[in-house]
Amino acid sequence: MELEYKVEGGDFTQAGYASSQVKKVLKQLGINPIVIKRVVVALYEAEVNIVAHAYRGVITAFLNEDGIRLVLDDEGPGIPDIDQAMVKGYSTASKEVREMGFGAGMGLPNIKDNADEFDIVSEVGKGTRLNIFIKYI
Amino acid sequence: MDNKGQNSYYRGLEIMADVCIGCSHCMKVCPTEALRVSGGKATIHAEWCIDCGNCYRVCPTRAIRVVDDDFEQIYKYEHRILLVPSLFYSQFEDKMDVSTINNIIGEIGFTEVCPVEIGVDYLIEEMNKYIDESPVKPVISSYCPAIVRLIQVRFPSLVDNIMTLLPPLEIAAQYHKNRYVEDGVVAENVGIFYLTPCVAKIVAVKDPVGGYKSPITGVINMDLMYSKVLLAYKQKRFGDGSIKTNEDITSNAIRWASTKGEANATKGVALSIDGISHAMEFLEKVENGDIEGVDFIELRGCDESCAGGILVRGNRFLVSDDLHKRASVAPWINPHVKEIRKYCAEYMKFDGVQPRAFMKYGSDIKIAIKKMEDVRNLKKILPGIDCGACGAPSCEALADDIVSGERELNNCVFMQVKNEKAGTLQADEAISIMEKIWGKKYDS
Incomplete structure (x- = not known):
């Protein structure tokens, strides 16, 4: 099963919509609550990343038999140095974004910690694609 | 529906098919969508029901029956103790004070009457310790059984947030049972009855969570008792005053069953939320991890908490108001805390609550x-x-x-x-x- 959500850059009030929808679906499927929590945390962080850094993006959730795959595609500035972006505490978020309580530099590392598979590709000036997989068991 | 009439969970409500007109009022107010209409009758998915009583409230033909215990069974016991919630007294007119009502309860057949909330002051001490030490926050009160069932069914990830301390009702029951037994009375001769304002509490007594077994012998419908007391009063059957009573009850205890009763008595950041839909809205946020810095949440299934219970005859706002008035002139210190601790300490904690999540689409x-x-x-x-x-x-x-x-x-x-x-x-x-x-x- 496939679920798709559109995300607009800068729209913080909508950040969290996709993760709460996906949560609802996983709950109905009877997935272990601990796994659901990991999915929600990872997806929420990834959603916020699009809102905080990109212009727009599309989130696609694939519900497979063994786990959930989340693909987050955004159009945005891209990440010039992914290794640096993966360092805990490193952030390029604007002052405004930080003032709203986001952009502490924990997003990507946190997503990776919660995922069973984590893959990120980015092209500067074009956008970023994040591909994560979390197993149900 | 395949589970109609037979299920592994005890249910406090029953639809009487011969009275039901299949009007669907109940179906529209069920917070877990457990009701359907089929063949001109309402039917219930037992395992989704949380015993909140919303259906009972709206049924225009009184086709929903409360599965309570037969009143006559009290006479099987030599000692017949009735645990009475303080809100019971708040339904009557002012001249019917607590002592008058207690004597009438004696006239009706009980040998001792005791406030359900007698253990509240002891519970507050334990709760504050519990909340302080709990690694899982916010701690969710175990007081309202409809909320506990709601969490089991709809918010299984939050079962570990539920406080594993007994509610006041069970503390009072343990206290009395153990006190009688220590006085040398044979346990079989002691009948402990609970006067309930709602169905969720009937289920909580009959089918408790967390591996606990309640010493409560039977549950008496508060609506029925209200009529009995009022009738006795009108007929001037005031009793001979021989009933044993304990009217030492503190402000915190009187207020406990009303909204903010728990939240105001606990330290730290404590919220109180009443009404199932409000509770669901907030639990959703807790589940998403959106709520930070809250230590304790008091959640009650009914609007105005237990004053709004489906078996409470008095108007919920007036009952609540009266509870607060009585609380404002009640003492602050309970002289029995030490004694209650002695009789209840070893029973205070129950095992954690297990999720009861329904697999809507099966387990494969x-x-x-x-x-x-x-x-x-x-x-x-x-x-x-x-x-x-x-x-x-x-x-x-x-x-x-x-x-x-x-x-x-x-x-x-x-x-x-x-x-x-x-x-x-x-x-x-x-x-x-x-x-x-x-x-x-x-x-x-």
């Missing part, structure tokens, strides 16, 4: 995903107005029922009209479908 994940996809596709076809004419509370519920084979797409009136126009459904077939759901509501 492959099939579940397929079913869910089917439901999503059906939802695109259905009108999305949740009119309930199909006998299910919402279009989503109908889609679920279709996928599980309990209903068909033609149960939807919009589909019927569409198919009639296309010539694939005859008018008399449509009528027959509607009669299957609603029974004969008119001459066709």
Whole structure:
């Protein structure tokens, strides 16, 4: 099963919509609550990343038999140095974004910690694609 | 429905099919969508029911019955103790004070009457320690059994947030049982009865969570007792005053069952939320991790908490107001805390609450995903107005029922009209479908 959500850059009030929808679906499927929590945390962080850094993006959730795959595609500035972006505490978020309580530099590392598979590709000036997989068991 | 009338969970409510007119009022207010109308009668999915009593409240024909215990059974016991919630007294006019009512309860047949909230002051001490030490926050009160069931069924990830300390009702019951036994009375001769303002508490006594077994012998319907007390009063049967009573109760104890009763007595950041829909809205946020810095949440299923219980005859706002008035002139210190601790300390904690999540689409994940996809596709076809004419509370519920084979797409009136126009459904077939759901509501 496939679920798709559109995300607009800068729209913080909508950040969290996709993760709460996906949560609802996983709950109905009877997935272990601990796994659901990991999915929600990872997806929420990834959603916020699009809102905080990109212009727009599309989130696609694939519900497979063994786990959930989340693909987050955004159009945005891209990440010039992914290794640096993966360092805990490193952030390029604007002052405004930080003032709203986001952009502490924990997003990507946190997503990776919660995922069973984590893959990120980015092209500067074009956008970023994040591909994560979390197993149900 | 396959689980009608037989289930592994004790249920406090029963639909009397001979009285039910299949009007669907109950179906529309059920917070867990556990009700359907079929064959002109309401039916219930037992394992989804949380005993909140919303259906009982709205039933216009009183077709929903409370499964309480027979009053006459109290006479099987030599010592007949009635645990009375303080809100019971707040339903009567002022001149019927607590002592008058207690004496009447003696006249009606009990040998001792005790406030349910007698252990509250001891509980507050334990709760504050518990909240302080709990690694899981916010701690959710175990007080309202409908909320505990709601969390088990709908928010299984939060079961570990539920405080594993006994509610005041069970503390009072333990206290009395152990006190009598220590005085040398044979336990079989002691009957401990609880006067309940709601059905959720009946279920909590009969089928408790967390591996606990309640010493409560029977549950008495508060609505019934209200009538008995009022009748005795009108007939001037005031009792001979021989009933044993304990009227030492503190402000915190009197207020406990009302909204903020717990939250105001606990340290730290404590919230109080009443009403099932408000509780669900907040639990959703807690589950998403949106709530930070809150130590404790008091959640009650009924509006105005227990004053709004379905078996409370008094108006919930007036009852609540009276509780607060009585609390304002009550003492602050309970002289019995030490004694209660002595009798109850070893029983205070129960094992954690287990989730009771319903697997809507079954436990095979492959099939579940397929079913869910089917439901999503059906939802695109259905009108999305949740009119309930199909006998299910919402279009989503109908889609679920279709996928599980309990209903068909033609149960939807919009589909019927569409198919009639296309010539694939005859008018008399449509009528027959509607009669299957609603029974004969008119001459066709």
